[in-house]
Amino acid sequence: MIRFDSVTKRYPDGTTAVDGLSFEVGEGELVTLVGPSGCGKTTTMMMVNRLIDPTHGRISVDGADIAGVDPVQLRRRMGYVIQQTGLFPHRTVLDNTATVPVLTGWKKAKARERAAELLDLVGLDPGVYGSRYPEQLSGGQRQRVGVARALAADPPVLLMDEPFGAVDPVVRDRLQKEFLRLQATMHKTVLLVTHDIEEAIRLGDRIAVYGTGRIEQYDTPASVLGAPATPYVAEFVGTDRALKQLSVTTIDRADLERPPFARLDEPAAEAMTRMRTEGARWAVVLDEEGELHGWVGTEELVGAAGTVAGHARRMEAWVPVTGTLKDAFSEMLKHDAGWIAVLDGHRFLGVLTPTTLHEALRRTIGGRGERGVRRERAEVDSVPTQ
Numbered sequence: 396m397i398r399f400d401s402v403t404k405r406y407p408d409g410t411t412a413v414d415g416l417s418f419e420v421g422e423g424e425l426v427t428l429v430g431p432s433g434c435g436k437t438t439t440m441m442m443v444n445r446l447i448d449p450t451h452g453r454i455s456v457d458g459a460d461i462a463g464v465d466p467v468q469l470r471r472r473m474g475y476v477i478q479q480t481g482l483f484p485h486r487t488v489l490d491n492t493a494t495v496p497v498l499t500g501w502k503k504a505k506a507r508e509r510a511a512e513l514l515d516l517v518g519l520d521p522g523v524y525g526s527r528y529p530e531q532l533s534g535g536q537r538q539r540v541g542v543a544r545a546l547a548a549d550p551p552v553l554l555m556d557e558p559f560g561a562v563d564p565v566v567r568d569r570l571q572k573e574f575l576r577l578q579a580t581m582h583k584t585v586l587l588v589t590h591d592i593e594e595a596i597r598l599g600d601r602i603a604v605y606g607t608g609r610i611e612q613y614d615t616p617a618s619v620l621g622a623p624a625t626p627y628v629a630e631f632v633g634t635d636r637a638l639k640q641l642s643v644t645t646i647d648r649a650d651l652e653r654p655p656f657a658r659l660d661e662p663a664a665e666a667m668t669r670m671r672t673e674g675a676r677w678a679v680v681l682d683e684e685g686e687l688h689g690w691v692g693t694e695e696l697v698g699a700a701g702t703v704a705g706h707a708r709r710m711e712a713w714v715p716v717t718g719t720l721k722d723a724f725s726e727m728l729k730h731d732a733g734w735i736a737v738l739d740g741h742r743f744l745g746v747l748t749p750t751t752l753h754e755a756l757r758r759t760i761g762g763r764g765e766r767g768v769r770r771e772r773a774e775v776d777s778v779p780t781q
């Protein structure tokens with residue numbers, strides 16, 4: 396979709412901002428460009444919409460060399476979001492958002508209708524915010540308008556330069572989450588510049604880690620963290636890369652343990668005898684469909700009448716199987732639990748324990764550590780608390 400072939404940019408004063416850059420961004424891919432200040436990220440991005448032209452090399456979009464494309468036409472296919480948002484101060488939020496459709500010849504009413512839809516999409520009620528001016532918005536709201544405006548003409552490409560840079564960490568976290576949710580439905584081809592490795596990891600399908608004027612590593616977040624290509628990249632991603640890895644490693648079904656279980660409709664006395672025979676102090680409670688109902692300890696079942704259903708406790712600590720190891724770990728901490736359940740929809744798949752989490756993490760760091768010996772039963776010494 397976007398391809399750089401040996402691209403060099405030398406400014407008139409002799410500064411080489413990027414030097415022999417070659418990489419490719421696939422259609423629908425979100426690529427983050429990350430690196431320290433002055434390493435050439437913004438220059439790279441501005442060459443894509445021809446705000447800057449390269450000194451040498453070729454950049455193509457959809458196979459066509461952009462040197463031969465009229466910059467105005469080119470920019471209509473590319474939404475552009477910058478940190479300062481670049482909103483027009485004397486235009487309302489609605490008119491700011493409608494800018495590009497109006498420029499491309501849409502009727503004003505239709506463009507405003509589209510703008511209202513987009514404001515809604517980025518979480519701003521057009522009825523409340525549409526008639527305001529940029530200075531009447533918070534920083535986070537302005538950033539949202541910036542994103543809405545960039546999306547207004549539905550361009551296939553989005554160029555984003557520190558789009559969430561000017562807001563506090565809490566707002567940034569929310570904007571990043573919302574943007575990921577949008578991207579999951581939009582599938583735009585996105586180039587996003589950031590100097591924040593956490594943001595690059597969280598948002599990027601792939602990350603380009605810049606040294607000075609060149610890319611040191613171009614790979615998935617998991618590979619950049621798990622196997623940094625150079626000592627520079629290792630230092631840039633930080634000594635806590637193992638922790639960062641948690642947020643990009645998804646749960647592997649093979650890591651799950653199968654703890655003892657009791658059926659919901661099983662007589663309580665029967666379940667207790669069976670659990671005691673197995674040496675279990677607790678069991679997960681499943682219904683006949685294999686869905687998780689909760690958990691029960693042997694103490695609750697001593698002398699208990701009726702079925703297990705009447706004695707099961709709610710399970711608070713669980714994660715979907717689509718979650719990351721970080722999700723699993725933080726749920727475990729939140730509920731002070733020795734293990735957490737992993738569900739596929741409502742279906743119970745197994746549990747993760749600190750031991751299995753640790754094994755999974757070790758395996759992802761530099762490929763060290765083999766999958767641990769599977770145990771039949773979870774080794775746990777505490778259960779989720781309410």
Ligand SMILES: Nc1ncnc2c1ncn2[C@@H]1O[C@H](COP(=O)(O)OP(=O)(O)OP(=O)(O)O)[C@@H](O)[C@H]1O
Pocket residue numbers: 406407408410411412430431432433434435436437438439590
């Ligand atoms: N117009 C210009 N003339 C001369 N040098 C420039 C010009 N614009 C940028 N540079 C230089 O080119 C290099 C790369 O700048 P660029 O803005 O691309 O870096 P960056 O990685 O985006 O930095 P930051 O994170 O600070 O925005 C820097 O050394 C910068 O000083």
